[in-house]
Amino acid sequence: MADRHEGADGDPAHEIRLDGVVRRYDGVTALAGVDLRIEAGDLHALVGPNGSGKSTLLSLVVGLDRPTSGTISRPEGRIGCGFQTPSVYTDLTVDENLRVFAAMGDAGDDWLANVRSGLGLDEVRSRVAADLSGGYQRLLDVALAFVRRPAFVLLDEPLDELDDAARERVVGFVADYCEGDPTVVVSTHHLDAFGPSLDRLTVLADGDVRYDERVDGSDDYRAIYRDLVG
Numbered sequence: 001m002a003d004r005h006e007g008a009d010g011d012p013a014h015e016i017r018l019d020g021v022v023r024r025y026d027g028v029t030a031l032a033g034v035d036l037r038i039e040a041g042d043l044h045a046l047v048g049p050n051g052s053g054k055s056t057l058l059s060l061v062v063g064l065d066r067p068t069s070g071t072i073s074r075p076e077g078r079i080g081c082g083f084q085t086p087s088v089y090t091d092l093t094v095d096e097n098l099r100v101f102a103a104m105g106d107a108g109d110d111w112l113a114n115v116r117s118g119l120g121l122d123e124v125r126s127r128v129a130a131d132l133s134g135g136y137q138r139l140l141d142v143a144l145a146f147v148r149r150p151a152f153v154l155l156d157e158p159l160d161e162l163d164d165a166a167r168e169r170v171v172g173f174v175a176d177y178c179e180g181d182p183t184v185v186v187s188t189h190h191l192d193a194f195g196p197s198l199d200r201l202t203v204l205a206d207g208d209v210r211y212d213e214r215v216d217g218s219d220d221y222r223a224i225y226r227d228l229v230g
C-alpha cells in the first residue's frame with residue numbers, strides 16, 4: 001500500500017508556515033506571535049476557547065487578511081475554504097452550486113458526484129440552497145470547499161449545526177481526503193468528533209499556541225485540552 005503522505009510528506013516546500021505572526025485589531029491582540037507548521041498531507045486541527053484566534057489564523061492563511069507583523073508562506077496550489085458563514089449561492093440549487101464551483105477547476109463530474117454523495121447531499125441535490133435547513137447549508141458549504149479537489153482545504157467549524165450522523169460523515173470524508181497528499185486544516189470545538197482521525201493538534205489560547213504535537217487516535221484529547229485550557 002502506498003504511503004499516505006507519499007510525495008509531499010515532511011517536505012518543507014509543501015508546508016504552510018507561520019513565523020512570529022501577530023494580528024492586532026483596535027485594542028485586541030487576536031494572535032500574539034504564532035509560529036506554526038502545517039505539514040502536507042495532514043489533517044490538522046486548531047482548537048481553543050472562544051476568541052482564542054482560530055478564525056483569525058485561518059483568514060490569514062487564506063489571504064483574506066494580513067498580519068500586523070510576521071510572515072506566512074503557503075505553497076502553490078488550489079485552496080478550498082469553508083468559513084463560519086456559509087458562502088453558497090442561495091438562489092441556485094445544490095447541484096448548480098456544485099457545478100459553478102467545480103467549473104473553476106478541472107476535477108470532473110465523477111469527483112463532484114463523489115463529494116455530493118460522500119457528504120450526504122444526494123437527496124437535496126435539486127433543492128434551492130436558500131430553502132435548505134441550516135445543517136444542509138453547512139454541508140453544501142463544506143462540499144464547495146472540496147469540489148475543485150484542492151491541495152489545501154481550510155474549514156472553520158464545519159460541524160456546526162450538523163446532527164451526529166452528518167458529523168460522522170463529514171469527519172469520515174475529510175479523513176479519507178487526507179489519505180493522499182492534500183492537507184486539511186480544521187478549526188473546531190468538536191475535538192471528540194475529529195480526534196481519532198487527526199494527524200496533528202494545535203491548541204490556541206489568548207492568541208498563543210499552547211500545544212502543537214503530532215497525535216494518534218489513542219490520545220486522550222479531552223484530557224490534553226482540559227489540562228491546557230480548563
Ligand SMILES: Nc1ncnc2c1ncn2[C@@H]1O[C@H](COP(=O)(O)OP(=O)(O)OP(=O)(O)O)[C@@H](O)[C@H]1O
Pocket residue numbers: 025026028029030048049050051052053054055056057
Ligand atoms: N474584525 C475584528 N475586529 C476586532 N476584533 C476582532 C476582529 N476579528 C476578531 N477579533 C477579535 O480577535 C479575537 C480572536 O477572534 P477569533 O474569531 O479569531 O477567535 P476564535 O478562536 O475563532 O473564536 P470562536 O471559537 O468564538 O469562533 C477575539 O477577541 C475577537 O473579538
